[in-house]
Amino acid sequence: MDALRQMWRYVGDNQAFFVESLRIHLQLSGVALGIAILLCVPLGIWLARRLTLATPVINLVSALRVIPSLAILFLAIPYLGLNRTAAFVALTLLALPPVLINSYAAFRGVPAAVKEAARGMGMNTWQLLWQIELPLALPVVMTGIRTAAVEVISSAALATFIGAGGLGDFIARGFRLSSTPIMLVGAIPIALLALSSELLLGGLQRRLSAHLVR
Amino acid sequence: MSVIVADKVVKQYANAERPAVDGISFTAEEGELIVLLGPSGCGKTTLLKMVNRLYEPTSGQIFVDGTEIHDIPATELRRRIGYVIQATGLFPHMTIAENIATVPKLLKWERSRWSPRVDELLTLMHLPTEYRDRYPVQLSGGEQQRVGIARALAADPKILLMDEPFGAIDAITRAALQKELRDVQQRLKKTILFVTHDVEEALLLADRIMVLRAGRVEQFAPPLEIVLSPANDFVAQLIGADDLFRRLSLLRVDQVQGPYDGTTNGGPTLRPSDSLRHALSTMLSSDRQTLSVVDEQGQPIGVVSYDQLRTATQNA
Amino acid sequence: MKKLIPLLLLTAMLTLLAACGNAETGDGEKGTLTIGSKNFAEQFILGEMYAQLLEANGYTVERQLGLGSTDILQTALVEGEIDIYPEYTSTGLLTVLKEEAVSSDRDAIYQQVKDGYAERFQITWLDPAPFNNTQALAVTRETSEARGLTTISQLAVQSADLRIGAAPEFFEREDGLPGLRALYGEMPFADEKQLDSGAIRYEALLNGDIDVVTAYGTDGQIGGYDLVVLEDDKALWPPYQVAPILLQSTLDDHADIAEILNPIAPLLDDRTMAELNWQVDGENIEPDEVARTFLIEKGLLESE
Numbered sequence: 001m002d003a004l005r006q007m008w009r010y011v012g013d014n015q016a017f018f019v020e021s022l023r024i025h026l027q028l029s030g031v032a033l034g035i036a037i038l039l040c041v042p043l044g045i046w047l048a049r050r051l052t053l054a055t056p057v058i059n060l061v062s063a064l065r066v067i068p069s070l071a072i073l074f075l076a077i078p079y080l081g082l083n084r085t086a087a088f089v090a091l092t093l094l095a096l097p098p099v100l101i102n103s104y105a106a107f108r109g110v111p112a113a114v115k116e117a118a119r120g121m122g123m124n125t126w127q128l129l130w131q132i133e134l135p136l137a138l139p140v141v142m143t144g145i146r147t148a149a150v151e152v153i154s155s156a157a158l159a160t161f162i163g164a165g166g167l168g169d170f171i172a173r174g175f176r177l178s179s180t181p182i183m184l185v186g187a188i189p190i191a192l193l194a195l196s197s198e199l200l201l202g203g204l205q206r207r208l209s210a211h212l213v214r
Numbered sequence: 215m216s217v218i219v220a221d222k223v224v225k226q227y228a229n230a231e232r233p234a235v236d237g238i239s240f241t242a243e244e245g246e247l248i249v250l251l252g253p254s255g256c257g258k259t260t261l262l263k264m265v266n267r268l269y270e271p272t273s274g275q276i277f278v279d280g281t282e283i284h285d286i287p288a289t290e291l292r293r294r295i296g297y298v299i300q301a302t303g304l305f306p307h308m309t310i311a312e313n314i315a316t317v318p319k320l321l322k323w324e325r326s327r328w329s330p331r332v333d334e335l336l337t338l339m340h341l342p343t344e345y346r347d348r349y350p351v352q353l354s355g356g357e358q359q360r361v362g363i364a365r366a367l368a369a370d371p372k373i374l375l376m377d378e379p380f381g382a383i384d385a386i387t388r389a390a391l392q393k394e395l396r397d398v399q400q401r402l403k404k405t406i407l408f409v410t411h412d413v414e415e416a417l418l419l420a421d422r423i424m425v426l427r428a429g430r431v432e433q434f435a436p437p438l439e440i441v442l443s444p445a446n447d448f449v450a451q452l453i454g455a456d457d458l459f460r461r462l463s464l465l466r467v468d469q470v471q472g473p474y475d476g477t478t479n480g481g482p483t484l485r486p487s488d489s490l491r492h493a494l495s496t497m498l499s500s501d502r503q504t505l506s507v508v509d510e511q512g513q514p515i516g517v518v519s520y521d522q523l524r525t526a527t528q529n530a
Numbered sequence: 531m532k533k534l535i536p537l538l539l540l541t542a543m544l545t546l547l548a549a550c551g552n553a554e555t556g557d558g559e560k561g562t563l564t565i566g567s568k569n570f571a572e573q574f575i576l577g578e579m580y581a582q583l584l585e586a587n588g589y590t591v592e593r594q595l596g597l598g599s600t601d602i603l604q605t606a607l608v609e610g611e612i613d614i615y616p617e618y619t620s621t622g623l624l625t626v627l628k629e630e631a632v633s634s635d636r637d638a639i640y641q642q643v644k645d646g647y648a649e650r651f652q653i654t655w656l657d658p659a660p661f662n663n664t665q666a667l668a669v670t671r672e673t674s675e676a677r678g679l680t681t682i683s684q685l686a687v688q689s690a691d692l693r694i695g696a697a698p699e700f701f702e703r704e705d706g707l708p709g710l711r712a713l714y715g716e717m718p719f720a721d722e723k724q725l726d727s728g729a730i731r732y733e734a735l736l737n738g739d740i741d742v743v744t745a746y747g748t749d750g751q752i753g754g755y756d757l758v759v760l761e762d763d764k765a766l767w768p769p770y771q772v773a774p775i776l777l778q779s780t781l782d783d784h785a786d787i788a789e790i791l792n793p794i795a796p797l798l799d800d801r802t803m804a805e806l807n808w809q810v811d812g813e814n815i816e817p818d819e820v821a822r823t824f825l826i827e828k829g830l831l832e833s834e
Contacts, residue, residue, distance in 0.1 A: 082695075082723070082730065082739040117303025120266060120375075121316050121365075122292035135307045163695060163723040163734060172726045173698040178601035182702070 006181035007188070018170075022189060025166035028084070028156045029193070032091030033149055036099045039092075041141060044103025045129070058101060065097050069155045073162050087156070087164035094155055095148040102144025106137035135208075142205035149197040157190055216277075217372055217405040218242040218265065223274035225260050225429075234260045236429035237274070244372070245403035249416040251452070252426035258409045261426070262375050265407060266295045279372060293317050296366030296374040296404070300381045302358045304350040310336075310361055311346040317369040328368070335364035338398065356387035363395070367402070374406045380415065392418055393487075413453055417441065417464045425449050438469040442526065458527045463491035470526050471507050471516035483508045484518060490526060493518050560784065562590040566603050566612035569596035570728055571810035571817065572663065572748055572772075572803060576616040578821035579794055580774055586831055587790045595817075599699070600625050608651055613780050614787070617655075618663060618770035619643050624705050636662070636769040647775065654778045656791055658771035659798035661748050665705060665767045667694075667760045668745040670735060674758035681761040685742065686714040693721040695731050695740035705767060706744075713766045729811065746770075748800055750808025772798075797828055 011018050047054040067075075072093055076086040110133050118132045160168030167186040174183025218241065225235040235257040242248050250258035263269040265276055267288045276283045283291055296317075304313050311332045312319075318328035333343045339360040350358055359379060366374055380388045396419060399406060410416055416423050417437045425432040425440065425448075433445035441461055444450035454460045468486035482496050483506045496505060497520060507516040563584055567577035577595040585591050594612050597603055604626050606612045619639050623629055627646040631639055640658050647653040669679055677688060685692070700706035701724065711717050723740055725731045732751045735743040745752060745759065747770070752759060774791050781787055806824060809815045825831035 077730070077733065081737055082725070082734040111301070111303075113299055113301035113303040114305060116268065117297065117299055117362075118305070118316075120268060120292055120297035120299070120303075122289045122294075122320055123316075124289050127320070132305060136305075160698075160724055161726050162730065163725040163739070165724065169698065169724045172724065173702060176599050176697065176699040176726075177702055178599055179702075 003180045003184060007184045010181055010185055018185065021165060021167050021169055021186075024084075024159075024164070025153075025156050025168075025190070025193070028087055028091060028159055028164065028166055029149070029152045031088055032095050032152050032156075033145070035088070035092045036095035036148055036152075037145060040096055040100035040144075041103045044100050044105075044141075045107050045133070047100075047104050048107035054104060058104060061097050061100050064093050067093075069094050070158050070161065073158055077162060082163045084159075084164045086162055087159040087166075091152050091156055091159070095152050098144040098147040098151070099141075100144075102147075103137070103141050106140035106144075107133060109140060110136045138208050139205055142201060142208065146198060146201045146205065149201060150194045153194045153197055154190060157186065216241040217244050217246075217279060218407070219275075219277040220261075220265075221275045221277075223261065223264060223276060224272045225257070225264060225269060226272040233272070233429050235264070235271075238426075238429075238431055239274075240424060240431070240434060242405050242407065244405055245399075246421045247399055247406040247408060247419055249420035249423045250407060250409045250426060251411065251413065251416040251420075251423050252432075253411060253452075255428075256426040257429040258411075258424075258426050259377055262377055262407055262409050265373075266292045266297060266375055289320075293320055293369065294371055294373070296368075296371040298359075298362050298366045298374065298376045298379045300378040302350070302355075302362040304358055304361060304365070306350050309347050309349060310353070313350065313361060314365045314368050316365060317371075321369055323369075331368060332364075335367055338367070339364045340394065354387075355383055356391060359383060359391060360394075363398075367398075367404075372405060374404045376406060376408045378409050378411070381410070381412075388415075395419065414464065417453075418466075425452060438465065438526075441465055459491065461490075461527055462494055462523070463489050465490045465526055467493055467507055467518055468516075470522045471518050472522065474507075474514050474516050481505060483512075483514075485509075486515070490518075490523055494523055497523075560588045560590075562592060563613045563780075563784070563787075564592040564594055564611070566597050566606055566615035567595040568600070568603060568615075569598060571750065571807045572746075573616055574817035575806050575810060575821050575824075576772060576774075578818045579825060580614055580616070580791055582818070582821055582825060582831060583790050583794070584787070587786065589784075607653065607775070607777065610777070614774050614776045614791075616772050617775045618772050619655075619658060620664070620705070620768035620770045622647060622655075622775075623768070625703070631768050634765055634768060636771060639768055640771060640773075648778065652778045653775055654781055656774045656776075656788055657795040658773040659795045659803070660771070661798050661800045661803045662769045662771060663746045663748040663803065664762070664770045666745045666747055666762065668735075668743050668749075668752060668757040669741060669760065671756050671758055673741055679760065680758065681763045682710070682714055682766075683763050685760055686717045689717045689719050689742075692719060692741040693723065693739075694719045694742040694744075695723040695725045695734045696744040697728070697731070698724050698726055700744050709766055713764050748803040748807055750804050750806075750811045753804050754808045754812040793830060794825075797824075 047057055069090060072090040073086060076089050080086040080089060114132060114136070115128065118128050123131065156166050157168035157171055159166045160172045167190050170186030171183050174180065174186065220238060220240050222237045222239055223235055224233050224237050226233040238261060250261060252258050260269055264271050265278065265283070267283055278291065278295065311329070314332045314335055315328040318331060332346060336343050336345060341357060341360055345353065350361070353361065362379065380391050383391065392415060408419060420437050422434060422436050423440050424434045427448055433440060433449045440449065441453055441464055444453055453464070466486065467484050467488045467490065470490065471486065481500050481502050484493055484496065486507055493505060497503065503520045505518050506514045507518060509515050565577050565581045567573035574595050577593065581591040581593055597606060600621055603612070603615050607615060619636070620631070622643040623631060623639060623646070627643065627650065629642070629646060632642050633639065640655070644655040647655060667682060667685065674680060679685060679688065696707065701722070702708070723734065725734060728749070731743050732755065734740045736755060745757070747759070751757065773795070776787065806820055809820045810817050822831065826833045
């Protein structure tokens with residue numbers, strides 16, 4: 001409890017820096033997740049229609065998973081320098097596999113009969129996509145986004161190691177100074193962010209799939 | 215004017231040895247229910263799906279209502295043609311009402327127009343209008359297929375394409391649906407192309423049956439003719455025409471009945487849709503050579519005699 | 531950190547095995563000593579020097595090198611998890627004892643910290659090396675020449691145009707940025723980047739991602755990259771001389787430790803230490819090899 005009180009005091013004393021770190025952390029996670037969604041949902045839709053290409057692409061992206069995020073961060077430095085871009089790239093790479101794999105599986109999973117019926121009714125490609133495929137695929141896509149969001153929010157803590165800031169700064173600082181309160185200034189908000197993204201996206205997913213699963 | 219005209223239609227798939235559909239020509243008249251019958255791989259589904267351009271013909275022409283199907287956009291063509299598939303293909307995330315209103319909405323009907331239409335169609339298909347706001351998973355398989363048919367009928371198309379619509383449904387429900395389809399068709403006078411590999415279903419529903427094998431038409435004739443004079447051994451075997459008892463069970467009273475002669479003999483009566491097998495057993499059990507055929511109100515409309523049954527079984 | 535522990539254990543076990551199997555260098559009758567260190571090159575090298583000399587003199591040595599920050603090592607030493615580690619005079623004074631320096635004279639500070647440790651923790655300091663691994667701020671020669679920047683006072687004037695990259699603790703500690711600002715004035719920087727790893731800090735400086743970097747007086751990179759250390763003209767940073775420290779009770783039990791380790795101290799001046807550090811940081815030679823070669827060269831260890 002003492003640690004929590006000290007933590008609170010530290011936040012109070014360093015309010016501007018805390019808010020800035022929180023903003024950077026959210027920006028890092030949000031942009032990475034956003035880019036991953038913009039890239040991978042369309043790619044997943046595209047791959048679901050090109051099965052011969054799907055397996056190699058999915059395997060390639062899955063292979064990214066075995067590279068530790070910290071390694072991606074450090075590997076990115078020579079190419080991108082020590083700035084936020086390197087962190088964006090590393091975090092985006094981290095978010096790609098769950099979003100892509102789930103998007104691909106989701107769109108593959110839309111029953112062929114439903115798609116044929118929709119085309120047979122006279123829907124064009126866009127109507128089929130927006131009115132049929134997307135709503136049916138969304139719950140599974142959302143699962144991927146959820147997984148990615150939690151991974152990205154927690155991994156954004158590593159951005160501190162390449163000087164990109166974020167809440168990880170407090171963890172590194174606390175660790176170096178052996179100060180639990182300072183470490184908590186980073187760790188608790190990260191945990192809360194991950195948890196609330198899980199709850200928020202989970203709730204959204206449940207609402208979206210309420211019609212489909214009974 | 216014929217509602218559907220196909221002229222030397224060929225479909226050659228890229229990797230196939232022979233065409234799936236090999237130069238088929240036919241016409242379908244208004245209000246006619248044509249069954250495309252044959253074993254799997256005979257080309258019946260391919261032929262059907264070329265009519266609404268889910269498959270594109272390799273060569274040949276198809277006219278729907280006088281328009282060559284490539285002269286209008288595929289989506290517009292499809293919105294003019296009702297389409298029912300085996301696995302219902304209902305949209306699981308939409309309510310029954312939304313499902314039925316699919317084509318009307320694509321045609322930009324106002325809600326005030328499509329909403330009453332939904333109720334009308336539910337009633338037509340003997341479904342309670344309370345089903346409007348349910349989702350497909352809440353309905354039984356048979357009910358789902360009724361919705362599938364209602365959906366195909368929604369924008370009142372002249373033509374209905376049905377691809378083994380009752381294939382996945384249990385026998386009892388299937389019989390009920392077949393009967394309803396006949397009723398609906400008689401009432402609405404739709405031109406229907408109906409794909410099946412079920413001979414009994416074909417004989418029961420068809421005005422004319424097109425028997426297909428390896429992309430070619432083996433015989434295209436009314437059920438009675440198919441049964442009584444199959445064009446070749448393939449058709450005979452497919453129909454099971456050599457088996458007398460089977461032929462009797464496949465033929466309907468209205469396919470052989472003679473005109474009403476003004477007399478009634480007071481014995482048991484037949485309905486036009488009864489099988490000849492039923493007619494024979496009724497004759498045997500009542501020890502009569504002639505039976506009256508009556509309509510739904512019990513009014514006599516024709517007669518069936520033992521001689522007619524004998525002719526039907528022998529005239530092969 | 532989690533991944534490091536098994537690695538450390540493995541290293542320790544292997545060392546132990548090697549020591550046990552090597553009858554010439556002693557059978558461990560004198561007992562087992564655990565050497566700790568912080569996690570940068572100089573500390574690894576010093577830790578290895580201590581370990582190798584003790585092994586050569588009949589001790590069995592466990593290595594717990596690279597354990598972490600001062601606090602971790604201080605705790606480990608007090609609780610007996612390690613027996614000896616290299617510590618710097620002013621770190622001990624400011625971070626551990628949290629005392630003000632009585633003078634800026636290095637001998638006086640050594641005496642002050644030695645007395646303080648003896649009194650507070652019953653820890654004793656062996657002889658200090660002459661080098662001064664004090665904290666420092668460095669810039670590239672290019673920056674220095676372009677801006678006429680050679681002292682921290684000059685930096686304080688120009689800081690708003692410059693970006694600083696520093697270790698995490700630098701932003702919090704009294705001998706870091708807060709102390710610097712108390713002495714030199716507000717000194718706002720265009721950007722303050724927190725960079726955990728020394729290697730990355732230097733890389734950031736060379737890549738132009740930052741303009742000013744925190745450094746230590748004996749960092750190999752200063753010579754290696756031809757950097758300019760800004761003069762601490764208002765003397766914020768006291769001298770940081772290194773010495774092996776250990777519990778008085780350990781020294782009482784093994785009086786020869788002092789005789790074994792003290793000869794290293796006079797050999798290590800700023801330049802020597804920076805060169806040794808550069809061998810590790812710049813040339814990627816393993817610290818144990820750097821230590822062994824140096825000790826053999828200086829005649830403290832016999833060549834194999």
